[in-house]
Every structure is written in structure tokens, then in C-alpha cells.
Amino acid sequence: MVEKLYQLWYSDLNTRRQFQLWTILIAFTYGLFNSLGLGRPEQQVTWETLGLVLFLTAAFSAFYCLRTRESTETSTVDLPYAHLSDVFRQNRKLFEVGLATFALSISFYSVVYLFPTSRVQAASMDIRLGRALYSTKPLDENAVKELTAIFRTATADRLSISPRLVNVASKKVTEASQKSPSAWPATLALLNYRSSVGGKTPPTYSQHSCFEGPRIVEGLKLMGCRGQVLDGITWKNVAFENSVIIYHDGPLVLENVQFKNCQFVLDYSPESQELARLLATSDTVTITLPRR
């Protein structure tokens, strides 16, 4: 039995290649059909596909071993290598293509990753984001971690992700964070990203740094504030820029308030979720919390 298996895996490479080809075709079709055709969660289908590859490998091996003697006797031993150099001599073309492949892969890696362009980086972010968004329904823990990483990287590297995908992400992430606190970091990362790209130019209000104390702030632009607490203040026609915004679920009134290039530190609560939901769709917000 072991000898027959050994023959299949080490000597009868033509048969082995046929089995490999069939395994690839069947498993690939299964994964594609379940993912694209049936729209099933990608993670689950991936495990099933891995199981299918294992099963097919075992099944083809068993089939080979159980074939009649007559058919196994026709199998040929193709690789009687005497020295290591024979391997390269007899497979010269394959070896050359392999080496060229390796060299080209390293070259492409260098071009794409060592000298990145923002457009290629943004495109790869789009692909990652699309995969994270559509791989599971609803978003699972891994997808949330991936989304958090994507938005943090995009914010730090100033990458512009596809607005359409960001809109889909906004909806999914805010919904997920309403159900589970584990999705909250992804929501905050998304808000930071939203605030860091695009948006309207803030109006020309007079500039001010952080506020403490006054109950109503109106017609100002706050810049470079490293920790502006929003709670307990009525903000009217205010623009925050390059600031860290903190909210602890206290009473809050925002009227036509714009956040540009801001970081958000919001406690996980229904009020913060409500605020996050608005911030995820627009950089200018009007809201009164708690809701009356």
C-alpha cells in the first residue's frame, strides 16, 4: 500500500499531475460557485474548499491504490535521477521558467511595495476593503479588525479609497457597532478616515484653540486642539480642524458643525453611536443629544 502511494507521489508524476489538475478544477469551481453564485460567507467556503482539496487528494490516492493490477502495471517510473544535477538537466526548461518567475516576482514586489505609488496603494486598499466588506454577512470579528486596519492605514498614508466602498463600509460598520462593542474601533477608524479626506473647505470663522466652560460657542474655527470635549456645550456654526474630538455621552447640541481632519475619541454608548452614524455620512453635523 505504502509502495503504491510512494509510486504515485514520487514516480508516476503524469498520473499525479492529472489528479492535481482535477483537484484544482473541482475545488476552484466549488469555491467560486459558493462565493459568487450563492453569495455564501467567504471564510466558511474557504474552510470547506480546503476540506474538499484534502478529500480529493485522499480519494484520488485511494483510487490509485485500489486500481486493478493490470492498470497499475502500466504506470511508468519517469524520474530515475542518479545525481542532483540530473534533476536540473532533465527539467531544464521548467527550472529556467521557475528562476525567471522568482526574479520577476521579486522585481514586481520591489516596484509595488518598496516604491509605492498612492494610486496603486489606494487600489490595493480598495480590493482589501471590498473583500472585508463582502466576505462575511454580517461582519465578523476578523472583518472588523481588517476594516480597522484598512482605515487606519488609509488615514495615516493619506490614501483615497473608493467613495462607494466607503459608503458601504459606513453603513455596515455603524450597524455592526450598534449590535456589538467589538465593532466600535472600526467605526472610530472610519470616522477618522472620513474626516481626513475631502470635504468642504471650512468657512472663514475667527480662529480659536480649545474651549472649556462656555455653554454656547458660535461662529468659530477651532484649530489644533489636542482634546476638545464636546459635552455640555452648544456648538453653532463651528468648524473643527486638525483637532482631537472627545465625547463622553453628556448633553450636546451641534448645529452646522464641521469636522475636518479630526480624530474622534467617543465612548461606546447609544448617544455616541447616533453621533457616529451622522459623522459617517457627512463631515457637517446637526444633532441634539440625548434625543428628545
Add this chain to the structure above:
Amino acid sequence: MEPAVGALIEDGLLLLLFVFVLTLVYIALGTLAALGYEPRRVETFETIHYWAYVVVLALFMLDLVFRVLLHTFRKR
């Protein structure tokens, strides 16, 4: 030299070839997306690319494990 080494090297080169083609496709997809090709279609192509990659990698890794195990058992 044992034929085992030859078979392993052949499979290694074949895997490298597959990975190279998949890398080319990956870069082509990134370029398509960067050029503004319809994102929905790029996502579909990316899904096809993903399954090709998963299947090829799973098959060759499994082959490697099987081969090493088989070789070990046979030697005993």
C-alpha cells in the same frame, strides 16, 4: 540521489510558476482599479483570483506534507 528530491523540486518550481501568474493577475487587477475600471467587476475578478490562489496554495502545501509524511513512513 533519491527521486524524492526531484519530485519535490519539480513541484516547487510548478508552484512558483502558478504564484507568478497569480501575482501578475493581482497587479493587473490593482492597475485596473487604479485606472477607474468598474469596481464591481474588479471585485468579481478579485474573487476569482482569490479562489485560484487558495486552491493552488492548499493543493501544493498538502502535497508537500503528504510527500514528507510518506517518505518518512517508507523509510521506517
